[in-house]
Amino acid sequence: MSAPSDSSDTSPELITVAQVLKTLASGIIQGEHGMMPWGSNYAYLVSVSDEEREVLAVYKPQRGERPLWDFPTGTLCYREVAAFVVSEALGWQIVPPTVLRGGPYGLGSVQFFVDHDPEINYFTPLPSEYRDQLQRFAAFDYIINNADRKGGHCLLDAQGHLWGIDHGISFHRAPKLRTVIWEFAGEPLPEAIMGDLHALRARLKSPDDPTMSTLSELLDEREVLAFRQRVERLLEQGCFPQPGPGPNYPWPPV
Numbered sequence: 001m002s003a004p005s006d007s008s009d010t011s012p013e014l015i016t017v018a019q020v021l022k023t024l025a026s027g028i029i030q031g032e033h034g035m036m037p038w039g040s041n042y043a044y045l046v047s048v049s050d051e052e053r054e055v056l057a058v059y060k061p062q063r064g065e066r067p068l069w070d071f072p073t074g075t076l077c078y079r080e081v082a083a084f085v086v087s088e089a090l091g092w093q094i095v096p097p098t099v100l101r102g103g104p105y106g107l108g109s110v111q112f113f114v115d116h117d118p119e120i121n122y123f124t125p126l127p128s129e130y131r132d133q134l135q136r137f138a139a140f141d142y143i144i145n146n147a148d149r150k151g152g153h154c155l156l157d158a159q160g161h162l163w164g165i166d167h168g169i170s171f172h173r174a175p176k177l178r179t180v181i182w183e184f185a186g187e188p189l190p191e192a193i194m195g196d197l198h199a200l201r202a203r204l205k206s207p208d209d210p211t212m213s214t215l216s217e218l219l220d221e222r223e224v225l226a227f228r229q230r231v232e233r234l235l236e237q238g239c240f241p242q243p244g245p246g247p248n249y250p251w252p253p254v
Contacts, residue, residue: 015053017088020097023050024057024110029103041065041076041168042105045113056115060168061108068169070176076168080109082218083144083167086227089203089211090196092136094164100218114155114163122151122180123254126162132190133162135240138181139193142241143230144170149179152254171219173226177241178250184240197235204228 031047033056042064048057065076077100084098098111120126126134134154141149147169155163169176189197203209215224234241 017093017097019053020055020112021099023053023055024048024097024112025099025101026050027055029057029059029110032104044105046103046110048110056113058111058113058165059103059105059108060111061103061105063106064108065168070174071169071172077107077109078218079170080111080168082215083146083170084111085211085214085218086144086200087140087164090136090140090200092140092196093161094137094140095167096163096165109168111165114157114165116155116157116163120156121254122154126154126156130156130162132192134181135184135190136193137162137164138179138184138240139189139197139234140164141179141181142177142234143197143227145172145176145226145230146170147172147176147178148250149181150250150252150254151180171223171227173222175244175246177244178247180249180253182243182248185242186239188239189234194235194238197231201228201231201235204231 027048027050029046029048033045033047035042035044042061044059046057046059048055060077060080062074062077065074067073081098081100084095087093087095096112096114098109100107101110103110137149137154140146144167146167148166149164150166153164153166155165157163203211212224215227219227
């Protein structure tokens with residue numbers, strides 16, 4: 001993955017996901033660089049360092065979450081981490097490394113900051129070579145029931161990899177998929193995506209795999225069940241989801 005070894009070095013392949021997670025989870029949050037713009041909830045760009053490295057991260061404190069009528073208060077940070085867990089279980093590297101931990105303003109999610117060009121997003125538009133990555137986004141957003149896939153939530157790093165951010169309003173039990181990525185609707189799922197989903201289903205059924213136990217710590221029992229059912233449903237249908245009867249696009253779209 002692309003990750004900085006210090007605050008000024010953003011060369012690729014310097015550290016692994018496991019190393020980033022270690023720093024995010026146990027490092028010292030020692031530098032706050034201001035609040036991230038445009039978000040509905042409090043989010044801070046911070047430096048996290050341990051004895052081996054320093055990384056930039058986005059810290060979203062639980063107590064800075066705006067109450068929502070349809071999501072339990074104080075759960076958005078848990079859902080951010082759950083999205084990373086699913087992304088890793090699939091092997092898709094959609095969600096940057098994310099942990100749940102204490103910080104300057106209490107418990108919150110801490111996510112590796114992806115160095116990217118803010119002028120580039122889903123609506124730029126992206127070249128056709130990113131079709132495979134966007135297809136994984138579309139399948140991923142369905143199974144996590146992402147209610148807020150804006151165009152600006154797709155970040156392109158310097159190595160040409162697409163990352164997805166802002167998954168705090170995901171994993172609801174009721175259908176709430178709202179996304180700007182509908183160009184694949186109704187198309188058959190590629191074999192590679194089907195294979196990864198079959199592997200995920202097997203992991204969810206394995207008593208020795210940590211994915212289910214971790215999700216059960218982050219989400220309630222009914223949300224985990226609904227997630228498993230969406231995985232099964234997508235495999236049964238074998239095609240990308242179609243827009244439903246309710247709101248299908250987030251607002252604003254960027």
